Amino acid sequence: MSLAQILEHTRGRLERLGNAVTSYVWRLGFASRFLFYTVVHSGTALRRFRLTVAEIYFAGVLSLIIILVSGLFVGMVLALQGYETLQRFGASESLGVLVALSLVRELGPVVAGLLFASRAGSAITAEIGLMKATEQISAMEMMAVDPIARVVAPRFWGGVLSMPILAALFSALGIFGGYLVGVQLIGVDAGAFWSQMQAAVDLRNDILNGVIKSVVFGVAVTWIAVFEGYDAVPTAEGVSRATTRTVVTSSLAILALDFVLTALMFTGGKPA
Amino acid sequence: MVEIQNVAFGYDAARPVLRDVSLTIARGSVIGIMGQSGCGKTTLLRLIAAQFLPTQGAVRVLGEATSGLDREALYRMRRRMGMLFQFGALFTDMSVYENVAFPLREHTVLAEDLIHDLVVLKLEAVGLRGAAQLMPAELSGGMARRVALARCIALDPQLILYDEPFTGLDPISFGVIVRLIRELNDSLGATSVIVTHDVQEALGVVDYVYFMAAGRVIAEGKPDEIRASREPFVHQFVNGELDGPVPFHYPAPAYPAELELAEV
Numbered sequence: 051m052s053l054a055q056i057l058e059h060t061r062g063r064l065e066r067l068g069n070a071v072t073s074y075v076w077r078l079g080f081a082s083r084f085l086f087y088t089v090v091h092s093g094t095a096l097r098r099f100r101l102t103v104a105e106i107y108f109a110g111v112l113s114l115i116i117i118l119v120s121g122l123f124v125g126m127v128l129a130l131q132g133y134e135t136l137q138r139f140g141a142s143e144s145l146g147v148l149v150a151l152s153l154v155r156e157l158g159p160v161v162a163g164l165l166f167a168s169r170a171g172s173a174i175t176a177e178i179g180l181m182k183a184t185e186q187i188s189a190m191e192m193m194a195v196d197p198i199a200r201v202v203a204p205r206f207w208g209g210v211l212s213m214p215i216l217a218a219l220f221s222a223l224g225i226f227g228g229y230l231v232g233v234q235l236i237g238v239d240a241g242a243f244w245s246q247m248q249a250a251v252d253l254r255n256d257i258l259n260g261v262i263k264s265v266v267f268g269v270a271v272t273w274i275a276v277f278e279g280y281d282a283v284p285t286a287e288g289v290s291r292a293t294t295r296t297v298v299t300s301s302l303a304i305l306a307l308d309f310v311l312t313a314l315m316f317t318g319g320k321p322a
Numbered sequence: 323m324v325e326i327q328n329v330a331f332g333y334d335a336a337r338p339v340l341r342d343v344s345l346t347i348a349r350g351s352v353i354g355i356m357g358q359s360g361c362g363k364t365t366l367l368r369l370i371a372a373q374f375l376p377t378q379g380a381v382r383v384l385g386e387a388t389s390g391l392d393r394e395a396l397y398r399m400r401r402r403m404g405m406l407f408q409f410g411a412l413f414t415d416m417s418v419y420e421n422v423a424f425p426l427r428e429h430t431v432l433a434e435d436l437i438h439d440l441v442v443l444k445l446e447a448v449g450l451r452g453a454a455q456l457m458p459a460e461l462s463g464g465m466a467r468r469v470a471l472a473r474c475i476a477l478d479p480q481l482i483l484y485d486e487p488f489t490g491l492d493p494i495s496f497g498v499i500v501r502l503i504r505e506l507n508d509s510l511g512a513t514s515v516i517v518t519h520d521v522q523e524a525l526g527v528v529d530y531v532y533f534m535a536a537g538r539v540i541a542e543g544k545p546d547e548i549r550a551s552r553e554p555f556v557h558q559f560v561n562g563e564l565d566g567p568v569p570f571h572y573p574a575p576a577y578p579a580e581l582e583l584a585e586v
Contacts, residue, residue, distance in 0.1 A: 189411035189470075192371060192404075193425045194397035200428070
């Protein structure tokens with residue numbers, strides 16, 4: 051291969067890389083403007099709150115089964131694994147603390163967020179994408195109704211409001227699962243289980259930080275879901291790709307945001 | 323009602339879709355914009371609806387130039403027009419009743435019993451009062467088109483745009499839609515623009531026709547003038563002839579040469 055060919059080949063690769071980066075940055079900018087526009091045009095969603103309530107049902111209530119069952123099993127597994135380790139050090143009565151802190155600080159928001167992205171996020175993207183593919187969004191615009199205010203904003207707020215409640219329910223069921231296995235099955239003292247949990251779990255440092263995480267995850271997942279739906283190529287393949295992108299991008303966003311938030315919350319703001 | 327002056331438009335600069343199109347649509351008329359698929363007629367309809375803006379020239383609709391409108395003015399203008407989409411574009415999560423009530427709920431503060439009366443009135447006009455509680459998935463193609471028409475006229479528009487309203491309809495549904503387009507236009511005192519390639523069917527309902535090919539208006543006239551046109555493209559199109567200015571074969575390399583290549 052001559053030098054000219056090598057240079058040409060390298061130039062081609064750099065050009066493709068440049069295009070990919072430009073396109074990614076452009077899309078990120080578009081998504082940010084989209085979020086800003088959605089928030090600014092949320093008047094309808096808040097004024098006619100029943101539109102948002104319908105989306106809370108769609109995103110939140112219909113996700114309850116998977117969230118509750120998963121929470122219960124995660125709590126039960128935590129209790130089994132935790133007891134196994136704690137009893138070696140004679141600290142099995144701290145089982146309640148381990149289960150509660152694991153769930154409230156990390157597993158509740160993160161696992162509920164991942165489940166929410168798969169169940170509700172994908173459904174939101176598919177619904178908006180199909181509305182676009184079947185010209186329902188265009189029809190709305192032709193009726194002088196802003197689809198971002200009427201379709202996107204209620205779904206956005208429905209998701210944002212649902213997510214912290216789902217995460218809280220996940221943690222609650224998880225703690226109940228831990229109680230069933232730890233106290234009822236293994237025989238850890240019930241008084242120690244609950245009282246140590248009560249003493250060790252701090253409202254501000256643990257519960258509030260967990261709630262903040264779930265709110266941030268709720269905004270991220272729902273933002274990605276509504277944007278991918280609205281930006282989907284209006285074909286069957288386009289909607290399918292958008293739905294996949296929602297699940298993948300939201301899951302990665304949750305994990306990355308979790309690291310950043312944990313580093314800020316549990317190290318006093320100093321780098322971990 | 324609609325004035326289009328020397329309009330050019332392209333989705334990208336290299337491929338113009340419309341070139342120097344000029345036409346005028348008078349108040350109260352039913353106008354047909356016809357031509358083969360890909361000739362630019364749907365794009366022209368979308369320029370009239372201000373979904374796209376011309377890259378050159380001017381589009382004036384209901385007395386306003388579409389290029390100078392901000393979002394509020396655009397929506398104000400669109401409240402005075404209705405558009406029937408090719409497959410109806412009904413909201414699939416709402417019943418027939420809720421679909422027709424949608425523009426009324428969004429743009430008026432009417433009491434619920436008044437909205438009910440208006441919805442019943444519009445559904446009666448398209449013959450589907452009895453289908454009010456059905457969901458869009460339960461409707462045939464023709465019924466969905468009629469419900470969409472009822473929704474389209476819910477706010478008594480001055481201008482109604484039809485994008486391929488006859489596609490995929492059986493003869494009975496087709497006859498119903500043709501009659502409704504004419505009747506609704508005349509009873510509402512509206513103006514209608516029909517974009518279609520179903521030329522024989524459309525010639526029976528329109529007052530005036532613009533014929534398009536390759537992004538230009540190549541012929542215009544009353545339906546009888548179009549039927550009698552000697553313009554080769556119009557003649558081929560109206561009579562459905564296999565060959566003519568629009569060739570049967572898509573441009574390709576020489577046939578024998580390609581076969582020889584295949585043998586090698």
